[in-house]
Amino acid sequence: MKVLVAVKRVVDYNVKVRVKADQSGVDIADVKFSMNPFDEIAIEEAVRLKEKGVATEVIAVSMGVAQCQETLRTALAMGADRAIHVQSDAELQPLAVAKLLKAICDKEQPQLVILGKQAIDDDCNQTGQMLAALAGWSQGTFASKVEISGSDISVIREVDGGLQTVALKLPAIVTTDLRLNEPRYATLPNIMKAKKKPLDAVTPEALGVDVTPRLKTLKVTEPPKRKGGIKVKTIGELVDKLKNEARVI
Amino acid sequence: MTLDINRIRETLDHLLYRWLDVERLTRYPRYAEHDRATFDGVIELCARLAAEKFEPGNRLSDIREPAFDGTRVSLPEETAEACRAYNASGMPAAGQDYAHGGMQLPYIVEMAANSFFSAASIGLKAYSMLTVANANLLMAHGSETQKRVFAVPALEGRYFGTMNLSEPQAGSSLSDIATRAVPDGADFAADPLGPRYRLTGTKMWISGGEHELGENIIHLVLAKVPDEAGRLPPGTRGISLFVVPRLLLDASGAPTGERNDIALAGLNHKLGYRGTVNTLLNYGEGRFPLRAPGGTDGAGAIGYRVGDLGAGLKCMFHMMNEARIQVGLGAAMLGYAGYLASLDYARQRPQGRPTAEGATPAKDASQPPIAIVEHPDVKRMLLAQKAYAEGALAFELYCALLVDEQHGDQPARADEARLLLDLLTPVAKSWPSEWCLEGNSLAIQVLGGYGYTRDFPVEQHWRDNRLNMIHEGTHGIHALDLLGRKVLMKDGEALRILFGRIGATAAAAAAVDGLQPLARQLSAAVEIVALATAEAWRSGSARAALTNATGYLRAFGHMVLAWIWLDLAIVSAQALTAAGTAADFHRGKLAAARYFFAYELPLVAAWLAPVRACDSLCRETATDWL
Ligand SMILES: Cc1cc2nc3c(=O)[nH]c(=O)nc-3n(C[C@H](O)[C@H](O)[C@H](O)COP(=O)(O)OP(=O)(O)OC[C@H]3O[C@@H](n4cnc5c(N)ncnc54)[C@H](O)[C@@H]3O)c2cc1C
Helix, strand or coil: CEEEEECCEEECCCCCCCECCCCCCECCCCCCEEECHHHHHHHHHHHHHHHCCCCCEEEEEEEECCCHHHHHHHHHHHCCCEEEEEECCCCCCHHHHHHHHHHHHHHHCCCEEEEECCCCCCCCCCHHHHHHHHHCCEEEEEEEEEEEECCEEEEEEEECCEEEEEEEECCEEEEECHHHCCCCCCCHHHHHHHHHCCEEEECCCCCCCCCCCCCCCCCCCCCCCCCCCCCCCCHHHHHHHHHHCCCCC | CCCCHHHHHHHHHHHHHHHCCHHHHHHCHHHCCCCHHHHHHHHHHHHHHHHHHHHHHHHHHHHCCCEECCCCEECCHHHHHHHHHHHHCCHHHCCCCHHHCCCCCCHHHHHHHHHHHHHHHHHHHHHHHHHHHHHHHHHHHCCHHHHHHHHHHHHCCCEEEEEECCECCECCCHHHCCCEEEECCCCHHHCCCCCEEEEEEEEEEEECCCCCCCCEEEEEEEEECCCCCCCCCCCHHHEEEEEEECEEECCCCCEEEEECCEEEEEECCCCCCCCCCEEEEEECCCCCCECCCCCCCECCEEEEEECCCCCHHHHHHHCHHHHHHHHHHHHHHHHHHHHHHHHHHHHHCECCCCCCCCCCCCCCCCCCCCEHHHCHHHHHHHHHHHHHHHHHHHHHHHHHHHHHHCCCCCHHHHHHHHHHHHHHHHHHHHHHHHHHHHHHHHHHHHHHHHHHCCCCCHHHHHHHHHHHHCCCCCHHHHHHHHHHCHHHHHHHHHHHHHHHHHHHHHHHHHCCCCCHHHHHHHHHHHHHHHHHHHHHCCCCCHHHHHCCHHHHHHHHHHHHHHHHHHHHHHHHHHHHHHCCCCHHHHHHHHHHHHHHHHHHCCHHHHHHHHHHCCCCHHHHCCHHHC
């Protein structure tokens, strides 16, 4: 069984991004990028499936600028067998990514696609669901446990207020939540081995996908600054402020 | 308050790729399979391991220092977790040949990657540093069997290693060690693990000397083999090297089930580096008597000789230059961690108001307080720390590159690198140990009273860093080495190479707008150091020359660091004319360089005054006057 894993190159979680002066977006020049943490969990899950003998091949896919290949190398060093880079300098929105993944699924015929539940840059939480709709496959999102036997897959999902177990048929889409596993670190020998693993590059055009953005960003602003606190003298004053200034009661 | 790993990473990338162009190393056959992607992969891995597995245990292992109940040493679980993560990463074997499971990683990249661990927790880092030094030494001087049985498991992350030089009565002066090694039985020379001896004696200060973090501990021990009359040979030539496992192993590497006769006499309770257990070990006192494999029963720790009789110190010091780069780098990274912590605090702490523009320093109390980072005196302390820490880091990487250049295919360049590194080693060890410690003190000052508490990390940085002027040869001993030996080597050849390189930097800087005055200042510093070297030795008496060796070490170090800073300034000045978004990054480097030239380099002349005058005060003061 082939497993496809989508990995995204995002601004590192330690970076405090700043909004650009013209409000067109955040400043990402000279900041550090790394693999979306949810996608690390996705790779780890796929590699574990391979180690258990359930998966036969793990393919990592990333879309975007040339440096996405660095992210793919990390995926290969963690244990993916080969990688596909869909090269594009365009802004790739979730629908475009889902279409590209669908095109790759058509070609590679994986039984399982694992994605992060969301990417920590835009927090969309859409791609997995869109891919499931486009492919017409079952989906188990926000997974905290995945079990496969034969053509059945059981996914424990983290939902508001508890856990939900869904039983699905393969082929299926799984998106990962934080508690699914603790991703491994790439080791030095595996970093060297990753160099020799195949990494193919394709373009959206070659896959027949139009990636033109459908959504327009009007402007990006900083969250409002927190105001300094004050001391109230009486409970009455507090109630008054909550009612009339903060308008929360 | 967490360590800003990304800031360190940014500076490292700048130094490795923009300043030193380490990618060119991939032209050497040894490194041909590498490229920037593999270098970055290792650096990224170590940055994460340091942040996720080392930093969380740093304060904890400081507060819960190692304890000994008479039988076992207990360490926090976080110590074990950090060591496990490091050992599983493949880092212990990073520099080894592919054939030995290594990665043939250039030394400079290995050092850069390791630097994160020192910044995150130098006390937890020490276990792996010692283990790797131990295994590298065995790989260089051990027999094939010794490599396989003792070193390879350490490189695989299963065993830990120690270095046993010091004794209670012999620290700086190793010629006075008294640990004895006696041939064990008539067939002692026939043991497949190497000539077998019984060791008795006491080793002091042994870091990592006893714990249960791994499957075994491999001790490397210096000892003397007595002559027929039972006398220990005098001097360092009588010292031999022995490999002494905590748990005995057979020739296949399997444990025999016996514990070697090494007893933990007690732990040392230290100012800093408390994450590292430090021990007093009694070899052969009979606590764990052994059935002798072929010789005498009973007391005596079994050890196997490594290398020839009397060649112990030579083997031990073979990789000393590299070990000392690591000490210097550790000191630099503690300085860096203190700089980042105090910078972060200074940006957030409101206190005081700006000094008024007018003739009186009256302040407008109706204005809100400003962040302390705005005060010129706080900026001074931050600039000083930046100049010390980033300068030291750059210098240590330069030294590490000299190690790699010895693997190059041009013999002349390799020889030059070897000689230059020999000269620079006492500075590489001592300069960061002294000045990044001063930086750590300034970090405490920036935080004021808060810096003096355990609620902030800067007091621990200072305590941890205080060790570095003491171990691996004290400050004073390195000063003697520099002025007494290194600058004289090959008739001053090493010194000429250094002056040549400094001259080239000064010449390049003279062509860069704004850097001309610094170039002149550096040339003047070189002149005065050259003069002082000759003047110190003018009487031809070592005793006279070396009386003020420590002042010389200081001045020499500042000259070297001024050179490094000027070279860095050239790179940043050029980057600024190309103008990018990282302008602040490069302006910061230029400000640190200017700070160093304006506030630090002028001290060189003052430090050299007693050296040049061969001032005899410190020699001739009678001990009774003190
Ligand atoms: C935390 C810690 C960890 C250590 N880990 C290890 C380890 O793992 N293995 C190991 O073998 N050792 C270890 N050491 C020992 C360390 O290397 C010694 O402490 C060091 O070499 C100094 O020896 P000493 O303490 O006996 O001081 P001494 O040699 O007694 O020196 C005391 C002072 O006298 C000065 N002095 C001595 N001789 C001269 C001279 N000829 N001329 C001028 N000045 C002189 C010194 O510079 C110093 O200032 C460790 C020490 C510490 C504190």
